[in-house]
Amino acid sequence: MKNAVAPFAAHSIQTERIRVEPSQEPILEQTAIRNLFFLPTIAALLFSVSAPCQTAISAPIPSLFAADSTPPATTSFDVAKLPEGTFDDDAAASVAKHPEPQGGIVSRSVKRTLEDQRDIYKAPFKPSNLRWDALVLAPAALFLVTDRHIENNLPGGHYTFYQDTSDIAIAGLATTLAGVWAYGIKGDHPHARETGSLELETLVNTFLVYTPMQLIAARQRPGEGNGHGDFLRHSAINTSFPGGHAMFTWAMATVVAQEYPKPWVQVLNYTAAFTVTTTRYLARDHWASDMWVGAALGVAIGTHVFHAHCDPELSASCQRHHEKMLKRREKKLANSPLFSWPNAKPSGDYASGRPISQ
Numbered sequence: 001m002k003n004a005v006a007p008f009a010a011h012s013i014q015t016e017r018i019r020v021e022p023s024q025e026p027i028l029e030q031t032a033i034r035n036l037f038f039l040p041t042i043a044a045l046l047f048s049v050s051a052p053c054q055t056a057i058s059a060p061i062p063s064l065f066a067a068d069s070t071p072p073a074t075t076s077f078d079v080a081k082l083p084e085g086t087f088d089d090d091a092a093a094s095v096a097k098h099p100e101p102q103g104g105i106v107s108r109s110v111k112r113t114l115e116d117q118r119d120i121y122k123a124p125f126k127p128s129n130l131r132w133d134a135l136v137l138a139p140a141a142l143f144l145v146t147d148r149h150i151e152n153n154l155p156g157g158h159y160t161f162y163q164d165t166s167d168i169a170i171a172g173l174a175t176t177l178a179g180v181w182a183y184g185i186k187g188d189h190p191h192a193r194e195t196g197s198l199e200l201e202t203l204v205n206t207f208l209v210y211t212p213m214q215l216i217a218a219r220q221r222p223g224e225g226n227g228h229g230d231f232l233r234h235s236a237i238n239t240s241f242p243g244g245h246a247m248f249t250w251a252m253a254t255v256v257a258q259e260y261p262k263p264w265v266q267v268l269n270y271t272a273a274f275t276v277t278t279t280r281y282l283a284r285d286h287w288a289s290d291m292w293v294g295a296a297l298g299v300a301i302g303t304h305v306f307h308a309h310c311d312p313e314l315s316a317s318c319q320r321h322h323e324k325m326l327k328r329r330e331k332k333l334a335n336s337p338l339f340s341w342p343n344a345k346p347s348g349d350y351a352s353g354r355p356i357s358q
Contacts, residue, residue: 112201113205116305117205117209136292139292147288148227150287151222162280163280163283165279166283169276172272173269174252181193181195182196184196191315194259195255195259198259202251202252205301206302209297211237213242214237215237217241218232219234220233221284221287222286223284241290242290242297243277244294245280246290246291246295247295249298251301251302252269252273253273254299254303258317258318259317
């Protein structure tokens with residue numbers, strides 16, 4: 001074996017001495033273009049030196065194992081047998097290195113409110129809401145024409161009593177809802193916590209609709225100006241149109257009635273909202289059209305916020321709404337050319353009826 005390998009080693013192994021002159025300039029001072037030409041030159045030199053060694057092999061390289069020998073057996077490696085927690089540090093380091101992006105509660109709330117405002121302002125122009133627009137606008141136009149006549153035939157006196165009754169009713173409703181929210185947070189009750197959160201969102205969205213309408217309408221209250229309830233006469237927020245007490249109270253009552261669709265809960269909440277609306281009107285703080293539009297807007301905003309953000313696992317009313325939306329989407333999908341594809345069916349959030357934008 002030694003005699004067979006010796007000629008191969010003597011013939012194929014070549015050594016050369018390469019004298020490298022020290023550079024007169026530091027390597028770091030070479031330009032980028034010179035380095036680009038220098039590296040391919042070294043690579044070509046190395047390949048040219050090793051080429052004879054590859055072509056001059058005339059004898060086969062001896063096998064590392066004899067013909068009658070077998071390679072050593074390899075041992076199996078089972079990850080499950082490693083001690084528990086072996087890779088915990090690596091996993092923690094990976095999570096810390098690539099944290100999941102999450103926005104703050106303020107930024108999420110602002111984004112969600114802006115999306116609600118966009119949908120609320122677009123809602124009256126949707127074809128599916130045109131019938132509701134007619135149900136609100138037709139009586140509103142009738143009230144605008146007859147406001148002065150209705151106002152002149154209201155019973156007089158007891159204005160302070162009516163105002164105090166309205167304030168007590170709206171304060172009682174707001175305090176009850178605040179208590180429900182605190183109960184949900186402190187006692188870890190998801191349904192009560194959701195009710196309080198949606199109430200707060202409803203009030204914010206109602207304020208963002210109420211304020212610009214007050215500034216744009218600028219209507220005089222009964223007893224102000226010429227007593228005709230003229231529009232575009234005020235420069236403040238606290239004007240007559242729309243009725244603010246009615247708007248905020250009906251928005252809050254709608255959310256609670258949707259969250260807890262029990263008859264006695266709905267009666268209590270809607271009675272409180274009706275009491276506030278009626279007493280503010282009898283106190284001569286608003287015209288009839290103001291209260292009608294304010295109540296309608298409150299119901300619409302409360303319904304939108306509830307349907308957009310409720311959890312179907314907590315409220316039967318929310319579950320029914322999501323099932324209705326699911327049927328509507330399935331019907332729309334059935335009329336689509338995509339429905340002819342194999343196994344085409346809604347999945348994920350689409351199948352649950354939950355709004356996709358969430």
